């Protein structure tokens with residue numbers, strides 16, 4: 092069951108974010124035969140959106156997603172600033188031809204214990220972003236994050252919760268299924284079936300290390316941890332998901348310290364044996 096070729100992989104720029112800018116990531120993908128890329132907005136802005144769009148096109152890369160919109164909750168109200176920023180994110184995603192705009196929705200408002208309030212802000216923020224995203228035809232992908240990030244990054248923590256929001260908001264919104272965040276969920280496979288082809292917008296891979304030494308920046312290379320990636324990939328593909336396997340590894344202690352060409356070569360090798 093295991094194994095994808097490099098043309099079925101996408102490099103999320105976070106994987107080499109300490110070593111490379113976006114232009115180097117694009118060249119690196121081309122050099123290693125990697126089929127796609129998923130820029131973070133900071134890297135995209137550094138390079139310039141138009142220049143990046145052109146370079147990505149010329150390299151023949153698919154854009155599996157733009158990371159990220161969201162962050163609706165920080166101030167406890169949905170200000171115009173955050174709405175405008177998400178509108179810009181939608182436009183940037185469209186300009187680089189991204190398959191979707193990935194949303195990290197935000198956690199509790201600063202100083203708050205009101206999780207219900209956070210959920211309400213997220214849903215309103217997504218709805219307002221979706222108004223614009225539908226106009227430009229850019230799919231919006233909610234990325235549920237592991238519950239350990241509920242306070243500070245995303246109060247949407249399971250596929251079920253994300254799909255409930257999608258049900259309420261309707262067309263143009265789906266989920267980014269990141270194995271790191273959802274592998275533990277006993278409901279995962281039922282929710283992948285529920286999502287179906289239409290709402291499975293992105294598939295992110297890395298691995299869960301045991302022990303995990305840092306809650307944010309100790310993600311593993313595929314094959315180095317405990318996630319049954321081939322099983323999850325088979326489940327999303329059996330729904331008809333045809334997108335790339337986006338490799339997103341935050342790794343301050345290991346991969347961010349290595350020669351980025353070694354990181355990409357390892358990605359490619361592990362794609363073949365551990366994905």
Ligand code: ZN
Nearest residue numbers: 234269295339
């Ligand atoms: Zn992800």
